[in-house]
Amino acid sequence: MTFNQELDEHGTWRKQFALRLKLLAEWLNDHDLMDPAIRERLDQLHAQVKDDRIMVAFVAEFSRGKSELINAVFFAGYGRRIMPASAGRTTMCPTELGYDAEVPPCIRLLPIETRLQPQSLLDWRNAPGKWERVDLDVNDPKQLAKAIQKVAEVRRVTQDEARALGFWNDELPDDNPPLGADGLVEVPKWRHALINMAHPLLKQGLVILDTPGLNAIGAEPELTVSLLPQAHAVVFILAADTGVTKSDLTIWRQHLSALGNTPESRLVVLNKIDTMWDELSSPEQVQLQIASQRSDSADVLGISPTQVLAVSAQKGLLAKVNRDDELLKASRLAELEKALGVGLIGQRRQILQSAVSKGIEALRQDTGRLVRTRTRDIVEQMQELDGLRGKNAGVIKQMRLRIEQEQADFDASGAKIQAVRSVHLRLLRELFALLSSSHLKKEVSALAKALKQPGIKLGVRRAYSETFDRLRADLGSAVRLVGEIQSMLEGSFRNLNAEYGFSLQPPAAPQLESCARDLDQIEKSHLQYLSLGNALRLAQPEFGERLARALMSRLRVVYDSAVNEVELWNKSAASQLDAQLRERRRNFARRIEAVSRIQQAAGGLDERIRELQKQQGELLLLDAKLAELTSALVAGDGVQKPAAVTA
Incomplete structure (x- = not known):
């Protein structure tokens, strides 16, 4: 499956699970089996699945085609570029794309000046009034793309301001941005951007993290010690014609190789393989050059060659927009989508299902214990009443x-x-x-x-x-x-x-x-x-x-x-x-x-024993139904409304 198909299937599973959980909660309420601990566990399970997010971080130095790759994989359905990827226009601040149903479609931008204040990025997230907001029309690709261009905005500041903001270091002149003729330095206008839109993939729980180049990554430590380690997959983009440059290697060693996620969740993409399509070389020679670049890049980064994929994001986007199957195949974009889909989503669903299964088993035990307590009390009552005969x-x-x-x-x-x-x-x-x-x-x-x-x-x-x-x-x-x-x-x-x-x-x-x-x-x-x-x-x-x-x-x-x-x-x-x-x-x-x-009443004894026997039978049915409902939650079978069982 492609990434989109895997994520769609994962989203369907989450929706079905939420529905089953809701039906189970209603059933427990109807049969007086809901206590605070069971309610808490149900709420936790619901939040665990409902709020599950799959974050994919795209990391690269400038001009590696990172934003174009995001456009090709996720936004080709708009028939145009959504993320700024034209020459001279690129993402200047860390940008998160996700979906929150409680927030209208918009882009929220945190001014770069907040770096001068003591609050962390997490603190600023909880202060929405400090962000500049621009509403989005997700049904108008042109307006959407124009609004998102704001992540490419810059400011011109003095060297002192750049130094205070973390973009200028007198001891590291090679890392500093160029100084203009007017003595000013160009820095990002925004510290962080949050894009909220009801894209089908984002609604399924996908979060895309688009990061800027080395300078901006290093100047925002919260990005590398908090956001990137939380990503479920990291896609590191290189240029196919240059391979691993010095600045690429610095990003990899300082910010990616130390991440706690599994090595399989880190993918390296050699982008722009179309620059290697040479009419003077045979297709076989081109493929050999690409294979050699993949192998060399894997050796330098210290990873398996299977984790290095070669694609052309620009040709892949063009092929999707024009429905050109031959060009899409040549772009190799499907290989990346499959690696993300099968590897990332499959692994993520296994982890989530394992965690959910433990919660369901605990819920089953807590509720079953309550049913067994009632059954035991009824049996004791019947024995007690039976001893009164005569x-x-x-x-x-x-x-x-x-x-x-x-x-x-x-x-x-x-x-x-x-x-x-x-x-x-x-x-x-x-x-x-x-x-x-x-x-x-x-x-x-x-x-x-x-x-x-x-x-x-x-x-x-x-x-x-x-x-x-x-x-x-x-x-x-x-x-x-x-x-x-x-x-x-x-x-x-x-x-x-x-x-x-x-x-x-x-x-x-x-x-x-x-x-x-x-x-x-x-x-x-x-x-x-x-x-x-x-x-x-x-x-x-x-x-x-x-x-x-x-x-x-x-x-x-x-x-x-x-x-x-x-x-x-x-x-x-x-x-x-x-x-x-x-x-x-x-x-x-x-x-x-x-x-x-x-x-x-003389006949009250037999009548009461018959009532207890009936309740005992109903409790047995309750216990069987509880096992059925919780088993369906774990197994992920079709959603069926629980049959009415009275107690």
Whole structure:
């Protein structure tokens, strides 16, 4: 399949899953099987699939045809270029293309001057009023292309302004933009652009990240330590006629080779193979030249030749617009689309389905436990009532008194259960304190201070090492606390099960070890800035401050994710206990009501036993239906509305 077909199929699966999940939620509500933990898990599963995004980042030095490649792969249906790709017109700022149904079609642009302020890029995302907005007409390709041309806009500033913004370094003259006759320097007008449009692929969850050249990438550390590592695939574009140049190699080594995603998710594209189509060479000779360039590029970059694809984006776009199958085949664009589609989307769906399956299994266990508790209570009631056959009124009265005494004793045990909650909450407070934003800020403060100091930062590598050692130690303490809380839950639930006949089962503990892997990757992505080649850039206090903000922004995402896992774990344990307490109180009320009816009517005993037998049968049907519905969610079968089952 092509990338478009794979993404479309992935989107269809997500929509079907969301519908099944909605039907399951309605069914659980209808049968009084919805408790806070189950609701939380359903919401989490819905958000996990609904908000799933597949980010593909396109990275290249200037004039490699990056924007043209984006046009050819994703926007050829408009019959023209959408991203600026003409000579002299190129993307000057990092640009994200995605879709948010709650935001009208528009392009939002963050002024470059925001680099002079302390907020991170993540902070600016939450301040929409600071972005300039231009509405888009997605049904008018001409207006759309004209509006998106704004990402190519530049400003002319003094050297001092360029230096403050991160585009001029006196120590690295070769990296500086050219100085105009008027003494001014050309810099991007915008720091970041967000394009929101209802393109079919973007609606399916695709996010395209279009990055500018080496200078702009290096000047925006949040791009390389936060956005690029989060991309599910990175497409690195080279020019087929030149292969890997010095600046290409710098981008690869400093910003791409250290990424945490799998090597298979990094594709290298040799673009502009049409420049090698030579009428004086035979087709076979041209193919040999292309194959040789692929092999040489793979050797220089240290990757497999299978990860290097050769295409002509310009000819591919032209072929799609003109429906020229022969030219499209010659452009080899389909090979890239297949690599992106089969490799990226297939891998992404497997990961998502695996995560979803675990959530569904936990949901099945939580709900099934509630059904089994009700079934057990009904069986106990039937046995209790069956023992009253042939008994006189005095025996029945004694049974009622015994049930009322059991109820009173159970109500009086609240202090013991509250003690379990108190110990649990005390340990949880310690755990949340270790994962809090304030604690994280404190741990990173020394490193942030070192980064913001002017001049050559000789001790900054040690500051990084010490900071991440402390963060890993904190995470180790958090893992130990999780283990302690889990052991306490297991012991407490075991005692409550034995004393009150509950069927409590501790939920699976959060796996914070994944956060440790994230910390290692974040540290690795930052170490690229501590190399000798970046020493002069790092000496600028403004750059150091941006690097510190990028670090804090990335770490907050990791810690927030850990907190969310802990909160779900806590809610699952607390809701189980609440549900069993609620069911036990209901059970006492039902038993007393049944005895009262038997006392009032001679035929009440048999009638009540028949009612319980009917409820028992209905609960068996409920359990079977629950298994069917959850199995359909995991298997991804056709969407069918659950058959009505009354209880």
